Amino acid sequence: MEQKILLECHKISKDFGITKALKEVDFNVPAGRVCGLVGENGSGKSTLVAVISGIYQATSGAMEYKGAPWKPRDVMDSQRGGISIIVQEAGTIGTLTVAENIFLGQEGQFRKGFMIDYRKMNAEAQKLIDEVGIEGIRSNMRIMQLNLQQRKMIEIVKAYQYHPDILIVDETTNALSHRERQVLFDLIKRLTAEGRAVIIISHDIEEVMEYCDLITVLKDGEMVTTLKKEDATPRHIKELMVGRDVEEGFYRTDMDGYQEKVALKADNITTMQEIMNLSLELHAGEILGIGGLSDCGMHTLGKALFGEEPVLAGSVTAGIEQTKITDAETAVKNRMAYMSKDRDEESIALSAPVFENIASTGYEVNRGFGFLISRAREKKYVDTQVKGLKIRCYSSSQQVSTLSGGNKQKVVFGKWMAKDFDIIIMDCPTRGVDIGVKAEMYNLMYELKRAGKAILLICEELPELIGMSDRILIMKQGAITKEFLRSKDLSEKEIIDYMI
Numbered sequence: 001m002e003q004k005i006l007l008e009c010h011k012i013s014k015d016f017g018i019t020k021a022l023k024e025v026d027f028n029v030p031a032g033r034v035c036g037l038v039g040e041n042g043s044g045k046s047t048l049v050a051v052i053s054g055i056y057q058a059t060s061g062a063m064e065y066k067g068a069p070w071k072p073r074d075v076m077d078s079q080r081g082g083i084s085i086i087v088q089e090a091g092t093i094g095t096l097t098v099a100e101n102i103f104l105g106q107e108g109q110f111r112k113g114f115m116i117d118y119r120k121m122n123a124e125a126q127k128l129i130d131e132v133g134i135e136g137i138r139s140n141m142r143i144m145q146l147n148l149q150q151r152k153m154i155e156i157v158k159a160y161q162y163h164p165d166i167l168i169v170d171e172t173t174n175a176l177s178h179r180e181r182q183v184l185f186d187l188i189k190r191l192t193a194e195g196r197a198v199i200i201i202s203h204d205i206e207e208v209m210e211y212c213d214l215i216t217v218l219k220d221g222e223m224v225t226t227l228k229k230e231d232a233t234p235r236h237i238k239e240l241m242v243g244r245d246v247e248e249g250f251y252r253t254d255m256d257g258y259q260e261k262v263a264l265k266a267d268n269i270t271t272m273q274e275i276m277n278l279s280l281e282l283h284a285g286e287i288l289g290i291g292g293l294s295d296c297g298m299h300t301l302g303k304a305l306f307g308e309e310p311v312l313a314g315s316v317t318a319g320i321e322q323t324k325i326t327d328a329e330t331a332v333k334n335r336m337a338y339m340s341k342d343r344d345e346e347s348i349a350l351s352a353p354v355f356e357n358i359a360s361t362g363y364e365v366n367r368g369f370g371f372l373i374s375r376a377r378e379k380k381y382v383d384t385q386v387k388g389l390k391i392r393c394y395s396s397s398q399q400v401s402t403l404s405g406g407n408k409q410k411v412v413f414g415k416w417m418a419k420d421f422d423i424i425i426m427d428c429p430t431r432g433v434d435i436g437v438k439a440e441m442y443n444l445m446y447e448l449k450r451a452g453k454a455i456l457l458i459c460e461e462l463p464e465l466i467g468m469s470d471r472i473l474i475m476k477q478g479a480i481t482k483e484f485l486r487s488k489d490l491s492e493k494e495i496i497d498y499m500i
């Protein structure tokens with residue numbers, strides 16, 4: 001049965017200076033449906049939903065929502081009208097409580113004379129948290145006490161509080177663990193059952209195929225097509241996105257081993273939170289995968305190994321001399337590198353250009369005579385990464401905050417790939433990047449392995465862990481529960497049993 005159309009976008013265009021992010025895009029959102037938006041990094045997905053939700057005004061084109069013209073002035077205006085968005089970027093403030101974040105800009109409803117009734121605000125926030133189905137977060141906690149995925153869950157509550165007719169979920173699932181994803185998809189099912197609609201942006205094509213009724217493909221700012229789920233296959237969608245046939249299975253296929261030499265060692269380490277008496281050895285030429293649910297401690301482990309999280313007992317040692325790693329500076333001196341999962345907060349300088357971000361890891365190697373930096377050498381250092389990773393920017397002087405999400409991630413990747421290191425800790429390195437670039441990143445990781453580098457791959461995607469690792473350590477409640485060796489027969493199911 002044909003569904004009533006809630007939102008119609010006619011010929012929407014959006015220019016940012018010389019960048020034409022959207023070119024006359026037509027897009028419809030029917031009631032009771034989940035609409036997927038897919039496309040390569042920088043194809044215009046976030047810009048389209050930003051126009052729909054009032055973050056940006058379109059350069060030209062028109063929208064109609066429930067039969068009336070739709071032109072929200074800003075996000076608040078859009079929320080009041082019935083369209084809420086969970087943005088890709090971090091959308092919470094660390095120093096405020098969960099409840100204050102949820103009701104930011106809406107505090108007036110809790111005013112009692114000159115005061116804010118925080119007890120009532122906390123109770124209302126808790127009610128919403130419970131309604132969404134989130135466990136383990138209290139409304140009076142400070143956001144800074146929460147990890148990235150928990151903060152993302154609060155953004156879901158923030159968007160949900162308006163009981164929107166259209167909920168937009170921009171690249172949210174890649175920040176969430178399996179359990180949290182389920183909470184979000186349960187919420188989406190409830191909303192669509194009530195006749196509301198959801199727009200999901202995701203690079204996980206299998207996820208899009210599972211949950212979306214309609215799938216719209218964008219390419220270079222243009223709408224390619226909209227397919228019904230029953231008419232789509234993952235391969236066809238990928239082909240439409242990239243513009244050519246995409247090979248399935250882009251992981252390494254070899255069964256090569258790794259060297260005996262230990263590059264990094266954790267000996268019985270315990271941290272303030274999460275890690276308890278954990279030991280591991282990472283070898284030269286090895287990709288050691290670390291998997292588990294998001295609260296298993298694997299992200300903290302990455303930080304602890306790089307000296308960014310205090311180790312209360314036990315020790316971390318690295319390099320030929322097995323130097324004790326107590327802080328990030330010592331880690332870098334011992335030829336270690338670290339890519340954090342929390343891209344915007346911990347991995348890049350958003351307000352700086354692409355050039356400075358990548359060049360920041362190369363001051364030593366790009367030095368000419370004395371302390372002067374060789375501009376030519378530095379330019380080559382940056383250009384190699386921009387070209388190799390196809391970072392979509394009008395020039396390397398573009399500010400990183402104005403890049404698309406996946407292109408920001410490429411900057412993080414490029415900045416570390418440019419540097420010469422022996423050991424790298426990668427926490428969710430392919431988060432938010434499109435399939436073409438993922439393949440390129442996997443290739444680079446394999447090249448690093450072959451060159452004898454030691455790679456610790458912290459990852460929530462089991463196919464990636466299985467496809468890339470020489471060994472996999474599964475963690476649960478801060479400890480290692482199982483070790484798997486590289487095998488062609490290893491299945492996701494076998495691993496999951498040790499995660500939950």
Ligand SMILES: Nc1ncnc2c1ncn2[C@@H]1O[C@H](COP(=O)(O)OP(=O)(O)OP(=O)(O)O)[C@@H](O)[C@H]1O
Nearest residue numbers: 016021041042043044045046047402403404405406
């Ligand atoms: N504020 C801005 N200023 C300048 N350019 C911008 C701005 N916002 C987006 N762009 C550009 O518009 C283009 C489309 O970006 P958009 O974020 O919509 O892509 P996307 O499809 O969501 O990509 P991703 O999958 O990487 O998130 C990119 O080239 C991006 O650099």
